[in-house]
Amino acid sequence: MGRAVINHLTALQSVPLSKLGWSDFFEDQREPDEAVFAPMRIAAIHRSRLTALSEVGSVELTLAAPADAGDLTVGDWVLVDPVTQTLHRRLGRRTVMERRTEGSRTLQAAAANVDTLFIVTSCNADFNPARLERYLALANQGGTAPVILLTKADTTDDLGAYQRQASQLQRGLDVVTVNPRLPAAADMLAPWCGSGRTVALVGSSGVGKSTLVNTLVGAGEGPAQQTGGIREHDAKGRHTTTSRSLHAIAGGGWVIDTPGMRTLHLSGAAEGIETLFAEIVELAPLCRYRDCTHAHEPGCAVSIAISEGKIEPERLVRWRKLFDENRDNTPTSVGPRGRQRASR
Ligand SMILES: Nc1nc2c(ncn2[C@@H]2O[C@H](COP(=O)(O)OP(=O)(O)OP(=O)(O)O)[C@@H](O)[C@H]2O)c(=O)[nH]1
Ligand SMILES: [Mg+2]
Ligand SMILES: [Zn+2]
Secondary structure, eight states: OOBEEEEEEEEOSOOOGGGGTOOHHHHTTOOGGGTTSEEEEEEEEETTEEEEEETTEEEEEEESSGGGGGGOOTTOEEEEOTTTOBEEEEOOOSSEEEEEOTTOSOEEEEEESOSEEEEEEESSTTOOHHHHHHHHHHHHHHTOEEEEEEEOGGGOSOHHHHHHHHHTSSTTOEEEEOOTTSTHHHHHHGGGOSTTOEEEEEOSTTSSHHHHHHHHHOSSSSOSSOOOOOOTTTOOOOOOOOSOEEEEOTTSSEEEEOOOOSOOBOOSOHHHHHHHTHHHHTTGGGSSSTTOOSSSOTTOHHHHHHHTTSSOHHHHHHHHHHHHHHHHHSOGGGSGGGOOSOOO
């Protein structure tokens, strides 16, 4: 990795690494001759410039080659040589949110070392089970625990319907209704935050992610993130946030804000999809045929469950769409754990 120059050092009182999310998982990756390097956590990436958090505060690093940033994402841990000011290397990720970039088969890391993924949706036209399922598969695949956050409950007369629909998206899923503009939101999300923990916010533009970041960060030197209104007629946001960034939560822990995504394509997410649709996947071995597609075969346990009202027909349709898309987007050589195409 290229040379990194420490441009600017905002000296705060020293922060223990554990508060930044450092743990044995990262410590164990340090070779004996790497003890001289300072561990730092990536807080923001702007082309060839990085903001990193270190034991001595926030550090601005400049990369010699902008291409070096390609391997890094917000939340990553890196080792920096404090003398030569060289970015030594990135440490392996404990969890990673990876998505497929438009028109390509390569995966892009959207955030790393996140404990909990808050999937944010408004109780309005933005609410879309198929899209929420994509985020859930992404969280499951990356080792990040998903939680659904319902916002703008003040704009619906039927909050219960949204809550019910959301909690049926995945077995055991936590669903929390929050108003991102009220300080009470921080208390409601406290069980997932706290010292050393990292949460990330994902969801469409305009659902209130940055508003929530500002509430979690608390009243300090003004809002941490810019926020923007939504269009009246279709509740769509204006893509106010354009890059990812890590912020300190007042009550402890860290929150990553992300830009609203228009589309989320999955690739290499077979296991995440299995976890998401466990109630369907678990029935497959009970079907008469081993290669049952649960479409028209006799003795299909999934079709029986649907006819008995135990599984929504639309849920099966969405599972098939996601399964097929993921299979078509996943080169078999880099498929999950080298497995060949999974059977249904
Ligand atoms: N009525 C209502 N408005 C809310 C609520 N939460 C957020 N908003 C408003 O929704 C608008 C969009 O909020 P942002 O925080 O900018 O949304 P975002 O998810 O960060 O959007 P992008 O950065 O574009 O991805 C702002 O005007 C907020 O004040 C809520 O619970 N109720
Ligand atoms: Mg935003
Ligand atoms: Zn079947």
